[in-house]
Structures are given as structure tokens and as C-alpha cells.
Amino acid sequence: MRLHSLTLRNFRGVKDRTVELPAIGTTVVVGDNEVGKSSLVEAFALIFDYPDDSKSKRIIDIQPVGQDVAPEVTAQLTLGGRELTYTKRWLKNKATELTILEPDGRRQSWTGREAHNEAERLFNEHVDPVLWQTLMVSQGQSLVLPTPADAEPLITAVTAESGTPVDGASMPLVLAVEHEYLRYWTKGGRPTGDFAKSAKAVEAAELTAAQALKAMDEVVADIRRAERLALDLDELSSRLTDHLKTVEELRERKQATDEILLRRDSVRARAETARARLENHTRTRVERERLLAEVEKLTQTDAELAERRKDAETVAKKAAETVHAAEAALAEVIELRDERRGDLHVAERLVARLTDRAELDRLLVQQTELVDVRARIASAGLVLDGVKVDEALVAALEDARARVVEARAALAAGVPEVSVRRVGAEAVRLSGTGLDAGSAKVPDELEGEIQVLVSGELVIDVPGQIEVKVQAGGEAATLRSRLDEAVRLEQDLLKRGRVKDLAAARELLRKVDTVSAELQEARRTERSLTANGDPSERITLLCARLGVSSTGEEEEETKSAGKRQAPVEDVPGQMSLFSQFEEEEGTFDFEDLPALEGGELGAAERSLENARAELAVAERLLSDAEFAAAQARKAAEEDRSEAQQARARSELAEERLAAAVEALDAARAVLADENVDAEEEKATAEVEAVLEELTAVQAQADEVGADEAAGLLADALAVATRLQGERDVLRDSLRTTEGRLEQSGRDGLGTRRELAELELAAIRAEHEGLKRRADAARRVFDTLGRHRAEAQTKYSEPLQTRIESLGRSVYGPSFKVWLDDDLAVAERELDGKRLRVEALSTGAQEQLAIITRLAISHLVSTGDNSVPVIFDDALGWSDKGRLRDMGALLGRAGDHGQVIILTCMPERYEYVPRATFIKLES
Amino acid sequence: MEDSITFLHSSDWQLGMMRRFLGPDGQARWAQARLDAVMRIGDVAKATGAAFVVVTGDVFEHNQVERQTILRACEALKRIEVPVVLLPGNHDALEPGSLWTSAQWTGHAPSHVVVVTDTKPLEIVPGVEVVGAPWRSRRPLSDPAAPGYAELAPAPPGVKRILLAHGQLTSLSGGMSDVPTIDQAALEAAVNDGRLHYVGLGDRHSTTEVTERIWFSGTQEVTAPEETHPGNVLAVTLGEGTIEVEPHHVGAWHMVEHHAELDDEESIRALEDFFAELPEKERTYVRLAADGSLPLPLLSQLDAMVDAQGEVFASVERWAKFWTVRPAPDAADLDALQLSGPARAAMEELRQALAGGDETAGAALTLMHRLARDAG
Incomplete structure (x- = not known):
């Protein structure tokens, strides 16, 4: 289809407008808002959709508001090779006219409803509605990516180009396969539905079967255990029976030998008693011998220790006397040392006081100099404070003087100079204004002669004779005023400098320089005198140390504060020295302090050295005496300790001797010394007799094997007890196992196991069936899906190639796209970065939408059913760089078909080459 | 006596x-x-x-x-x-x-x-x-x-x-x-x-x-x-x-083992006859072994028949160890489904996998055949 012209009359805001459109190429229809650009598109749609008698709201809406007129549209177009002129008028004077020029030159016309039907038939026959909707982009729809899968011309084109027909006939199968797949699997490929349930059921049944099998295995194990236990029990019972017979035999044998053993036990008891008695007597004898020896030894020791004690006490007494003598000598030396120490102290104090006195004298001299310097500084300060003249003022005065001289010269040159001389006797009176007689004053009555410069008025009056008035003219007043101003300025400066004239000021300036130099010198002297601090502080300290007071200081401070106008002798630091200070030796007056004689301090220092030497001698003596006394004390202490130990040892020996004697006496009281040996011999004989009897009995027992019989019986009984215990354990185990087995029989564990296995087999069989079906469904789903994807890729290739070809002219060679099943662009790759179209920027989306439409248009352009591409306001989201590339693209698109762009922003399309611009005037 | x-x-x-x-x-x-x-x-x-x-x-x-x-x-x-x-x-x-x-x-x-x-x-x-x-x-x-x-x-x-x-x-x-x-x-x-x-x-x-x-x-x-x-x-x-x-x-039950060769429609009918002739089906367990290969429609038919007999008899068990019936799809099977494009290619891939010995492909192929037939 090609659109050639559209004429709108009484259509919305358009009174009458015809727009001619080139049949091929890109046309940009430019117009401001509300001029009816969108109405062109709307009119084209309405003329085919609504008959002239339609009362649709859409038709009513196109009638201009408030005008009872008939909206009318005429379209000229080519459709299926025929040229159509189609006119329709609605609401008033309704009419439809259609004229068709066939390719062979025949012309046909229709009117009314027939015209409408024929036009509609032709439109439907040659214009695919999906393609038409896809390529006509209404206002605000430029961002929407087209989904042109159902556009028949496109399908024809891609099928023809790719050689792959669209497989629409298989869709029911595809859906059935997907449905079958989803019966067993989720979209993510996990089992679902009955299939998933059966898998879980198999797991549960396996668990149940395993538990049942385990229970039965335990039963079987119990049966084996019970069989073993029964066998073991039989065997053990048999052994026990045999063993009990042996026990009985041993018991009879033992009864026969028991009498001999009883007798042997009796003799054994007696032998034990006799042996104990003998041991007792032997112990008594040994103890007696030990006691006798001990008493003898202790007696000898006691005598020796008493002798040693006596000697030690004598030595200790002598040592104590030696200590006493040493301590008396030490006391004398201490007294001598203390005396020497007192002498040294007196000498040290004398030297210190003489040193302080010498420093005080030096400081008093320094302080007097400082007072003098400070007086000079104060005096210079006062002079400088009173002077108001400086170099700037003198320079200003010099300038002012020059201006006065200059003004006065100008006045003299510019005003009359009157010379008046009295020649008669009559009084000549002078008066007037602006008179200047130089340095002389103009007298009221003239005595001799005078020259007067008249800048105002001069009246010369000779009373009764004549009155002469001289009146200055011209610039006299101005000259006079300048002179006055210069004089006033000079006077102000003199007043500020408090000087009479310029010469006085210069003189005063010279004086100031002199005083300033003196002040600098005085300050340097003051700094050197106070470099080590103010001497007054050190003087105060020394006075305090020497016991001299300086109470006049505060009074002097007060006076100096009140006498700043006469800073003469009143200087801080000047003091009255009081002469009283106390010392251990007594009190004396400062005035009486004798002046230091030369050599007095040296004599005192020599006395001090002597005192120190004598003290050192005394301390050496003391050290020797202390050493001697310590030695004596140590020796005495050792001797005293030795004596004490000797006494203790002696006393201990006495006590031990007494105890030994007491023990011996007690033993003798029990058994006299002479009976001890006899008793021991008697007990020995008794033991020998009993042992002989025991030997005889033991021989008899050995002869009949009495001891073995008892042991054998005891062993046999122990074995019998153990066997009985084992039998009981086996019997209990067997009973327990049999009990368990009976319980398992009651529980029907075997049946349970078989039921569980039956159930498991059934569930497994069902699951296997489901799994076979599920696997088959998956296999079909995957296989079909893969083939469909391959077909889709091949099918969409022509459109994809077109889009990429166009897109690369805008974005460069890395531009790629992927299409989905609806042939819509799903993803875009640029510079290796692949994105879903939803993730692209608004501008990129709009550009991609335009590129896709141009690609579709290009693809279908060779067929009979191509349609114009219409953009109603687009490229609103693109930057200038992209506008240039997109413009070029839109221009090239016109080479293959009709591209119509409606816009109110023509600058967006200024880069479209070879475009036809049509301006719609409002 | x-x-x-x-x-x-x-x-x-x-x-x-x-x-x-x-x-x-x-x-x-x-x-x-x-x-x-x-x-x-x-x-x-x-x-x-x-x-x-x-x-x-x-x-x-x-x-x-x-x-x-x-x-x-x-x-x-x-x-x-x-x-x-x-x-x-x-x-x-x-x-x-x-x-x-x-x-x-x-x-x-x-x-x-x-x-x-x-x-x-x-x-x-x-x-x-x-x-x-x-x-x-x-x-x-x-x-x-x-x-x-x-x-x-x-x-x-x-x-x-x-x-x-x-x-x-x-x-x-x-x-x-x-x-x-x-x-x-x-x-x-x-x-x-x-x-x-x-x-x-x-x-x-x-x-x-x-x-x-x-x-x-x-x-x-x-x-x-x-x-x-x-x-x-x-x-x-x-x-x-x-x-x-x-x-x-004194017994009332029967346990029967049967081995069938299944290669064509006739062999399936023979198996049907075998089942039909067994007495006291509700007290009879049949352990069924079979081998052979069948076109996909016949395989579906066999599955349906055995499943149905399983409901009639006490139990009909496919003896897994001796059950080796394989699908044998031929081009005519696939043509009959009138599949094209990826679906046809997918089915062809499965068929070739099966021919190459991939047993799991057989189940997938059978399933796909059934789904395609039902969807068609």
C-alpha cells in the first residue's frame, strides 16, 4: 500500500487541508501542536472503518466543536496495484465515493454503501492488520518494541528467505508435550505431582520394609541364639551332674580325716602359747642387760659435764669485765668529738656572714648607679612628651610658608598699591576693607607714609577736607581669599606644633634628636645593671640573712609615685638600713657592723680549715674506740653462750641418769636380777617338748592325706557352684530369648515383613511405571524443545539479520540482537555486553523499536502487501549524536518504501538525507 | 478290604x-x-x-x-x-x-x-x-x-x-x-x-x-x-x-505362564484369544513373557489390551525379565500423524535413536506418537 494524498475538511481543527505524500522515500510532515498531524493518521483509519452513516462517538468527536458542518476525508492511495480515490463525508450530506483505476487502465466507481464495502474488502485483502498496526506508531508509542509474529506478510517473507516454514500446525502437540512433561516435572526439572509423591512413597516403603526385615533378622538371630543356648544348657547340665558325684566322694573322704586334723590344731595352739612365753622371757633378759649398761654409762657422762660447766662460767665472767673497760674509753672519745664539731660550726657561720657582707656592699653601689640612670630616663621622657614637632610637621610648615609667600606675591601683582603720605597737619584717617600694608599694621590715623595694597576698599579721610575712596576691582577678592586661606593653613600648623614660626619649629626638632640619643644610652645602661635581676631583691635577701631590715622601702615607693614631675634622687631601691639582727651570740646594730677589714675573711677561712682537721682527728679516735668495744662485746657474748650450753648439757645428763635408775629399780621389783636367766631356760624346755608332739601328729595327717582331702572338696564345691551359676545364666538367657521369640510370634513379625515387602514391591512397580513415563515425557519434551529452538533460530534469522544490519550503522559492528518466539527483540548485545531489552535505557529502547520497524518494513517491501511506516512523533529520547545516525537510517529506509514521520520538532530530523519536508501551517 | x-x-x-x-x-x-x-x-x-x-x-x-x-x-x-x-x-x-x-x-x-x-x-x-x-x-x-x-x-x-x-x-x-x-x-x-x-x-x-x-x-x-x-x-x-x-x-486357582511372539496385528489377536480362552479369570494369574517388535499404533493397542486384561484377571504380570517387545515405527506411522517442522524432526530423531539401540527412546517415541495422535 502506498499513500499519495489525504484531504481533510471540517475534521477536528482542520478546515480544509490536503497533504501530498511522495510514493517512495521519507517524508517529514512538520507542524505545531494542534495543527492536525495526528488527524491525518486518524482520518485514514476512520475512512476505512466507519461508513458514512455511522453514529459512532469517534465520528461525532471529529466534527469541529460548535460547527454544524460535515467532516470529510479524501484519500488517494495505491492498494494491490490499483489506484484508489476514496472520499467519505459523515454526519451531514453523508456520502461515500470510490474510484479505482485498474492496472490495465479500466476505471470503476462506486458510491454509498457499496463504495464502503468495496474499499473495506480491498483494504482487508491487501493490508495485513498486524503489519499495519506494527508499522504505524501512534503518539507516545515509540518505545514499544513490536511483536510481529502474526503478521502474515512478514511470515511469508521470512519463510521465503529462511526456507523454514512456521510450524503453527504443531502447536497442539507442543502444548500436549508440555502438559505431559509438567505432569511429572516442574519447569525447573524437579519431580512433581504423583511422580514426586511415588518417589517419596518408595522411600517410606523401603524404610518400613527395612525395619520389618531388621525385626525379622533379630528374630532369626534369636532363634539361632536359643538353639545354641539349649545345646549349651544340655551340655552344662550333664557336666554338673557328673561333677556333683565327685563332690560327694570327696566329702566322705574328708569326714574320715577330720579327727586327726582337730588334734593337730590343738597341739599347734599349745606350741604357739609356749613359743610366746619363751619370747617373753628372752625379751626380759635382754632389757635387763641394757638397763644396767645404760646406768653405768650415764653416771660417767654426768661427772664430765659438771666439770666443763664450771670452766665455762669462769671464762664468761672475765670477758664481761673487759667489755666494761672498753665502753668507758669509748664514752670519753665521743665527748671529744662533740666538742670539735661545735668549734667547726662556729667557724662556718663566721665565714658565711663575712661573705654575705661583702656581696651586700657591692650591690649597694650597683643600686645607686641604677637610681641615677632611671632618673635620666624619666627626665628625657618628660621632654619628649612635651614636644609636638616632628619632621612631617616641619615639612608641612615649609609648604604652608611657601604658599603664603606665593599668594601674597600674586595679590601684590593683581591689586592697586596705594601710597599715602601725610604732608599737612591735618589728621589723615585710613579705613576700609581688604587692606594689606605688609608686615605693618594699617593705622587708623596716618603719621607718615604708608604703602597699602587694596584688595577691597580704602577710604582716606581728612576730616573736613577730603575723603578719598579707592575701590579694588577685577580678581582682587579672589586673590585676597587665596592669601587668607594660605595664612590660615600656616597658622593652624603652627598652633598644632605649639611653635611661633617655622624657625622655632626647626630648632625644636634638633633638640628632640639630641634628647632621644641620650635616652637610648640611659636605657642601655639600665639593661646592663639589671642583667642579673634587680639588685634590690638580692639586697633584701642578704639583709634578711644578716639580720638587717629595710623598712623605709615602702615609704620611698609611695613618694616616687607622687613625684613624676621631679624625678631626681627618689629612686626605687634607695633604702634606710636598720642595724638590728639577732644571733645566738647576742644582738647588735647594723650601724655598728664594722666595715670589712682587708684579710678578715681570709683569717676566718683559715680558722675553719683548722677546726675541720681537728674534728677529723677526733672522729678517727672514735672509730677505733668503737671497734675495740664491739670486739670485746662479741667475745663476751660467745663466752656467755658457751657457759649456758655447758650448764644445759650437765642438767640433761642428770635427768637421764635419774630416769635410767628408776627404770632399773622397777624391773628388779618384778624379777630380781638373779632369777632372769633361770626363767628363760625353763620356757625353752617347754617349747621343745610341744614341738616334738606336733611333729608326730603332722606325720600322722600326712600319712592319710588329710590336708589334700579338704582342699579337693573345697575346690570341687567351688567348681560346682560355678557350674550351677553358669547353668542358671544359660537358663535365664534361654528363657529370655524364648520369651522374645514368643512375643515376636504374637506380633506376627514375619507377616509384617512380607506385607512390607509386598507393599514395597507394589509401590516400586508403580513408581517404576511412573518413572518410565516421566523419563519418556522428559525425553520428548527435551527433544522437541531442542528442535523447536533450532527451527526458531533459523526462522527468525532473516529479520534478525536485517535488524543487526540496520543497527550496526548506528551502533557499530558489535551490535547484535536475539529474537524470541514472537519475533520480538528480546536481548541486545553491544560491545560484548548482552542485556534484556527491558534493561536498556529509554533512548536505546526507542531506537531499537524504530530499527526493528524499519527492518520489518525492509523485509516485506518486496511483497505486494507492504504498508507505509508511520511514526507520529518519535526520537524524543535520543541525544544529538544518535539523532544524526538515526536520521541517516530513516533516510535510507525511504529507499525501500514509504516512510512518513509526523513531528512538531523538525530539528530532530534535520539529518534525514533526501527527506521531503511538508510544513503544515496552522 | x-x-x-x-x-x-x-x-x-x-x-x-x-x-x-x-x-x-x-x-x-x-x-x-x-x-x-x-x-x-x-x-x-x-x-x-x-x-x-x-x-x-x-x-x-x-x-x-x-x-x-x-x-x-x-x-x-x-x-x-x-x-x-x-x-x-x-x-x-x-x-x-x-x-x-x-x-x-x-x-x-x-x-x-x-x-x-x-x-x-x-x-x-x-x-x-x-x-x-x-x-x-x-x-x-x-x-x-x-x-x-x-x-x-x-x-x-x-x-x-x-x-x-x-x-x-x-x-x-x-x-x-x-x-x-x-x-x-x-x-x-x-x-x-x-x-x-x-x-x-x-x-x-x-x-x-x-x-x-x-x-x-x-x-x-x-x-x-x-x-x-x-x-x-x-x-x-x-x-x-x-x-x-x-x-x-481341592485347589481353585490357576497360575499360568505364557510366552508370546508379537510382530503384527495377527499376533496381538492371538494373544487376545489366549486370554479369552482361559477359564476362571478372576482366580487366574498370568505371567506374560513376550518379544518381537511392533509398529507404534500396534504397540499402543498391545498396551491397552494388556492393561484391560489386568483388570479382568486376578493379575496379569509382564515378566520384565522376558519382556522385549520394542516399538518399530516406520515412516508410514509418522506420515500418518502429518507432523512437520520441529515435531517431525524430533520424532525422527527418537526413531533413529531407537534404531541405534537406545531403549529409552522407544518409550519416548511411543509417548510422542500417542500425544501427536490425540492432539491431531
Whole structure:
């Protein structure tokens, strides 16, 4: 289809407008808002959709508001090779006219409803509605990516180009396969539905079967255990029976030998008693011998220790006397040392006081100099404070003087100079204004002669004779005023400098320089005198140390504060020295302090050295005496300790001797010394007799094997007890196992196991069936899906190639796209970065939408059913760089078909080459 | 034959047995059928005038059957009006925890039922001694029949002696038995020297005559398709030097194994005919083996037919080990579906995979064929 012209009359805001459109190429229809650009598109749609008698709201809406007129549209177009002129008028004077020029030159016309039907038939026959909707982009729809899968011309084109027909006939199968797949699997490929349930059921049944099998295995194990236990029990019972017979035999044998053993036990008891008695007597004898020896030894020791004690006490007494003598000598030396120490102290104090006195004298001299310097500084300060003249003022005065001289010269040159001389006797009176007689004053009555410069008025009056008035003219007043101003300025400066004239000021300036130099010198002297601090502080300290007071200081401070106008002798630091200070030796007056004689301090220092030497001698003596006394004390202490130990040892020996004697006496009281040996011999004989009897009995027992019989019986009984215990354990185990087995029989564990296995087999069989079906469904789903994807890729290739070809002219060679099943662009790759179209920027989306439409248009352009591409306001989201590339693209698109762009922003399309611009005037 | 005596010989009731291929419903009905068969033994006893009934082992499936099985067995035994002698076999050995010593059995067993617990001869009726060799363990160490007769002297004159034993005969086991077998020669010697007049054996489920006086009675109700003559009870009549053994059928179920070659529509119709001709379908289990290859439509038809028969019969089991029917799709099958594009390509890929030996592709192909046919 090609659109050639559209004429709108009484259509919305358009009174009458015809727009001619080139049949091929890109046309940009430019117009401001509300001029009816969108109405062109709307009119084209309405003329085919609504008959002239339609009362649709859409038709009513196109009638201009408030005008009872008939909206009318005429379209000229080519459709299926025929040229159509189609006119329709609605609401008033309704009419439809259609004229068709066939390719062979025949012309046909229709009117009314027939015209409408024929036009509609032709439109439907040659214009695919999906393609038409896809390529006509209404206002605000430029961002929407087209989904042109159902556009028949496109399908024809891609099928023809790719050689792959669209497989629409298989869709029911595809859906059935997907449905079958989803019966067993989720979209993510996990089992679902009955299939998933059966898998879980198999797991549960396996668990149940395993538990049942385990229970039965335990039963079987119990049966084996019970069989073993029964066998073991039989065997053990048999052994026990045999063993009990042996026990009985041993018991009879033992009864026969028991009498001999009883007798042997009796003799054994007696032998034990006799042996104990003998041991007792032997112990008594040994103890007696030990006691006798001990008493003898202790007696000898006691005598020796008493002798040693006596000697030690004598030595200790002598040592104590030696200590006493040493301590008396030490006391004398201490007294001598203390005396020497007192002498040294007196000498040290004398030297210190003489040193302080010498420093005080030096400081008093320094302080007097400082007072003098400070007086000079104060005096210079006062002079400088009173002077108001400086170099700037003198320079200003010099300038002012020059201006006065200059003004006065100008006045003299510019005003009359009157010379008046009295020649008669009559009084000549002078008066007037602006008179200047130089340095002389103009007298009221003239005595001799005078020259007067008249800048105002001069009246010369000779009373009764004549009155002469001289009146200055011209610039006299101005000259006079300048002179006055210069004089006033000079006077102000003199007043500020408090000087009479310029010469006085210069003189005063010279004086100031002199005083300033003196002040600098005085300050340097003051700094050197106070470099080590103010001497007054050190003087105060020394006075305090020497016991001299300086109470006049505060009074002097007060006076100096009140006498700043006469800073003469009143200087801080000047003091009255009081002469009283106390010392251990007594009190004396400062005035009486004798002046230091030369050599007095040296004599005192020599006395001090002597005192120190004598003290050192005394301390050496003391050290020797202390050493001697310590030695004596140590020796005495050792001797005293030795004596004490000797006494203790002696006393201990006495006590031990007494105890030994007491023990011996007690033993003798029990058994006299002479009976001890006899008793021991008697007990020995008794033991020998009993042992002989025991030997005889033991021989008899050995002869009949009495001891073995008892042991054998005891062993046999122990074995019998153990066997009985084992039998009981086996019997209990067997009973327990049999009990368990009976319980398992009651529980029907075997049946349970078989039921569980039956159930498991059934569930497994069902699951296997489901799994076979599920696997088959998956296999079909995957296989079909893969083939469909391959077909889709091949099918969409022509459109994809077109889009990429166009897109690369805008974005460069890395531009790629992927299409989905609806042939819509799903993803875009640029510079290796692949994105879903939803993730692209608004501008990129709009550009991609335009590129896709141009690609579709290009693809279908060779067929009979191509349609114009219409953009109603687009490229609103693109930057200038992209506008240039997109413009070029839109221009090239016109080479293959009709591209119509409606816009109110023509600058967006200024880069479209070879475009036809049509301006719609409002 | 005034001195003759008639008794019934049965064995391997294996009450409580389960068969997974029957499914829950079939299992319940088959278990009841095994009890019904026991009750029919009572009818045969009455009809033949049998003086007593001996059951030579494996009365129960195992010693841990559920209480219900024991109590129902006791009820069935009550329907036999003559004395019944039961011999513990390998399944219900007289081992520790055996059901024979349990309160469930001793508390409910009918008074006319005797369990052989030792090898002492028992005069069950005057002039007839029954000796048994009960299994005391599931793993005997020697000939399980020997203890029953090894120390016997020849029977006193006028006394007929019957040995009850359980186990495989050395001659019939083919050396495959993993437990000691019964020495047939020794048994025959005992018969020949007059110590025994009849040997009733159990363990073999098919009725089998070993010698004139040595018989396996077989199970009262079939338990597997491999059994040749199951479902019988033997009526044994002993006279003076004579013996007559007559099998009476008491079973009601059938277990059938069938192998089919399936290659075309005709072979499927033959299979349909096989099913149609089987009697008592609700009491019949069919184990079906098949091989061959079928076009996809016929394969679908086969699946539908076998599924439908499974509803009619007690159970129809495809014997997985011997079921090798493969789809054999040809171009005509696929053309008939009028598929094109990716669908056609996918189906073709599956067909080639199957042809290349990919078994799983067969199921996928069959499914896809069905879906395409239904969708079309």
C-alpha cells in the first residue's frame, strides 16, 4: 500500500487541508501542536472503518466543536496495484465515493454503501492488520518494541528467505508435550505431582520394609541364639551332674580325716602359747642387760659435764669485765668529738656572714648607679612628651610658608598699591576693607607714609577736607581669599606644633634628636645593671640573712609615685638600713657592723680549715674506740653462750641418769636380777617338748592325706557352684530369648515383613511405571524443545539479520540482537555486553523499536502487501549524536518504501538525507 | 478290604504366604482360597471315609505369621472332622519360638489336631502308627527324615506304619538343595523291610509319586506357575500288602505362564484369544513373557489390551525379565500423524535413536506418537 494524498475538511481543527505524500522515500510532515498531524493518521483509519452513516462517538468527536458542518476525508492511495480515490463525508450530506483505476487502465466507481464495502474488502485483502498496526506508531508509542509474529506478510517473507516454514500446525502437540512433561516435572526439572509423591512413597516403603526385615533378622538371630543356648544348657547340665558325684566322694573322704586334723590344731595352739612365753622371757633378759649398761654409762657422762660447766662460767665472767673497760674509753672519745664539731660550726657561720657582707656592699653601689640612670630616663621622657614637632610637621610648615609667600606675591601683582603720605597737619584717617600694608599694621590715623595694597576698599579721610575712596576691582577678592586661606593653613600648623614660626619649629626638632640619643644610652645602661635581676631583691635577701631590715622601702615607693614631675634622687631601691639582727651570740646594730677589714675573711677561712682537721682527728679516735668495744662485746657474748650450753648439757645428763635408775629399780621389783636367766631356760624346755608332739601328729595327717582331702572338696564345691551359676545364666538367657521369640510370634513379625515387602514391591512397580513415563515425557519434551529452538533460530534469522544490519550503522559492528518466539527483540548485545531489552535505557529502547520497524518494513517491501511506516512523533529520547545516525537510517529506509514521520520538532530530523519536508501551517 | 485303612495326605499349606504379583486385592482372595482348600480337604475326608489326615510339613508360611492366620487356620481345621496330624516343616520348624509352642497355637488348636513334636510312634487310630520327623531347625545337619525311622524295628503284625517327613529327595533335588536331602534309597529299604508302609512327604508343591508307597502330596492350592500338579490332596488306602493312592483336586486357582511372539496385528489377536480362552479369570494369574517388535499404533493397542486384561484377571504380570517387545515405527506411522517442522524432526530423531539401540527412546517415541495422535 502506498499513500499519495489525504484531504481533510471540517475534521477536528482542520478546515480544509490536503497533504501530498511522495510514493517512495521519507517524508517529514512538520507542524505545531494542534495543527492536525495526528488527524491525518486518524482520518485514514476512520475512512476505512466507519461508513458514512455511522453514529459512532469517534465520528461525532471529529466534527469541529460548535460547527454544524460535515467532516470529510479524501484519500488517494495505491492498494494491490490499483489506484484508489476514496472520499467519505459523515454526519451531514453523508456520502461515500470510490474510484479505482485498474492496472490495465479500466476505471470503476462506486458510491454509498457499496463504495464502503468495496474499499473495506480491498483494504482487508491487501493490508495485513498486524503489519499495519506494527508499522504505524501512534503518539507516545515509540518505545514499544513490536511483536510481529502474526503478521502474515512478514511470515511469508521470512519463510521465503529462511526456507523454514512456521510450524503453527504443531502447536497442539507442543502444548500436549508440555502438559505431559509438567505432569511429572516442574519447569525447573524437579519431580512433581504423583511422580514426586511415588518417589517419596518408595522411600517410606523401603524404610518400613527395612525395619520389618531388621525385626525379622533379630528374630532369626534369636532363634539361632536359643538353639545354641539349649545345646549349651544340655551340655552344662550333664557336666554338673557328673561333677556333683565327685563332690560327694570327696566329702566322705574328708569326714574320715577330720579327727586327726582337730588334734593337730590343738597341739599347734599349745606350741604357739609356749613359743610366746619363751619370747617373753628372752625379751626380759635382754632389757635387763641394757638397763644396767645404760646406768653405768650415764653416771660417767654426768661427772664430765659438771666439770666443763664450771670452766665455762669462769671464762664468761672475765670477758664481761673487759667489755666494761672498753665502753668507758669509748664514752670519753665521743665527748671529744662533740666538742670539735661545735668549734667547726662556729667557724662556718663566721665565714658565711663575712661573705654575705661583702656581696651586700657591692650591690649597694650597683643600686645607686641604677637610681641615677632611671632618673635620666624619666627626665628625657618628660621632654619628649612635651614636644609636638616632628619632621612631617616641619615639612608641612615649609609648604604652608611657601604658599603664603606665593599668594601674597600674586595679590601684590593683581591689586592697586596705594601710597599715602601725610604732608599737612591735618589728621589723615585710613579705613576700609581688604587692606594689606605688609608686615605693618594699617593705622587708623596716618603719621607718615604708608604703602597699602587694596584688595577691597580704602577710604582716606581728612576730616573736613577730603575723603578719598579707592575701590579694588577685577580678581582682587579672589586673590585676597587665596592669601587668607594660605595664612590660615600656616597658622593652624603652627598652633598644632605649639611653635611661633617655622624657625622655632626647626630648632625644636634638633633638640628632640639630641634628647632621644641620650635616652637610648640611659636605657642601655639600665639593661646592663639589671642583667642579673634587680639588685634590690638580692639586697633584701642578704639583709634578711644578716639580720638587717629595710623598712623605709615602702615609704620611698609611695613618694616616687607622687613625684613624676621631679624625678631626681627618689629612686626605687634607695633604702634606710636598720642595724638590728639577732644571733645566738647576742644582738647588735647594723650601724655598728664594722666595715670589712682587708684579710678578715681570709683569717676566718683559715680558722675553719683548722677546726675541720681537728674534728677529723677526733672522729678517727672514735672509730677505733668503737671497734675495740664491739670486739670485746662479741667475745663476751660467745663466752656467755658457751657457759649456758655447758650448764644445759650437765642438767640433761642428770635427768637421764635419774630416769635410767628408776627404770632399773622397777624391773628388779618384778624379777630380781638373779632369777632372769633361770626363767628363760625353763620356757625353752617347754617349747621343745610341744614341738616334738606336733611333729608326730603332722606325720600322722600326712600319712592319710588329710590336708589334700579338704582342699579337693573345697575346690570341687567351688567348681560346682560355678557350674550351677553358669547353668542358671544359660537358663535365664534361654528363657529370655524364648520369651522374645514368643512375643515376636504374637506380633506376627514375619507377616509384617512380607506385607512390607509386598507393599514395597507394589509401590516400586508403580513408581517404576511412573518413572518410565516421566523419563519418556522428559525425553520428548527435551527433544522437541531442542528442535523447536533450532527451527526458531533459523526462522527468525532473516529479520534478525536485517535488524543487526540496520543497527550496526548506528551502533557499530558489535551490535547484535536475539529474537524470541514472537519475533520480538528480546536481548541486545553491544560491545560484548548482552542485556534484556527491558534493561536498556529509554533512548536505546526507542531506537531499537524504530530499527526493528524499519527492518520489518525492509523485509516485506518486496511483497505486494507492504504498508507505509508511520511514526507520529518519535526520537524524543535520543541525544544529538544518535539523532544524526538515526536520521541517516530513516533516510535510507525511504529507499525501500514509504516512510512518513509526523513531528512538531523538525530539528530532530534535520539529518534525514533526501527527506521531503511538508510544513503544515496552522 | 475290611483291614484296609484310608487317610488323606496333604502338605505345604503355607498359610500366611504372600505373592507380590497378585496385588493387595488378589493377595487377600488367594489367601482365603488357600483356607478354602483346607476346608475342602475336610469334604474329601468325609467323602472318602478317611480315618485321619496327615499334613507333611509347612502348614504355615513361617513361625512369625500374624495371629489372624493362626486363628483362621484353626477354624479351617475344625472343618475336618477326623484327627489331623501336623508335621513341622522347614517353614514352621519346631525351633525355639516356634508357633507350635506358642500360646496362640496351643490356646486355639482344635483337640483333634496333633502336632508331631518328636519321633515316637503315635497310634492315631487302632492298628495305625504314625511316626514323624519334625524339623527342629531350619538348618538340619543331616537327612531330615532319618530320625523318624532310623531306630524303628519292623512294624508289629497287623499294624500299619506311616512315616511323615519333609524335605527334598536326593534324587529329585538335582543337587541344588542347600540343606541336607532325604535318602530315597534308605526310605525304600525301610519300606521294603516292613518298617514303613507308606511314606508321606512334603516340600514339593506338585503332586509327585516317588514310588508306589512314597508320595509328595503337593500343595493344596497353587503357589507358582512353575508347579505342574498343584491343588491336590491324596487319598491313601492301605490294605494288607496293598496300597491305593488317589489324588483329589481341592485347589481353585490357576497360575499360568505364557510366552508370546508379537510382530503384527495377527499376533496381538492371538494373544487376545489366549486370554479369552482361559477359564476362571478372576482366580487366574498370568505371567506374560513376550518379544518381537511392533509398529507404534500396534504397540499402543498391545498396551491397552494388556492393561484391560489386568483388570479382568486376578493379575496379569509382564515378566520384565522376558519382556522385549520394542516399538518399530516406520515412516508410514509418522506420515500418518502429518507432523512437520520441529515435531517431525524430533520424532525422527527418537526413531533413529531407537534404531541405534537406545531403549529409552522407544518409550519416548511411543509417548510422542500417542500425544501427536490425540492432539491431531
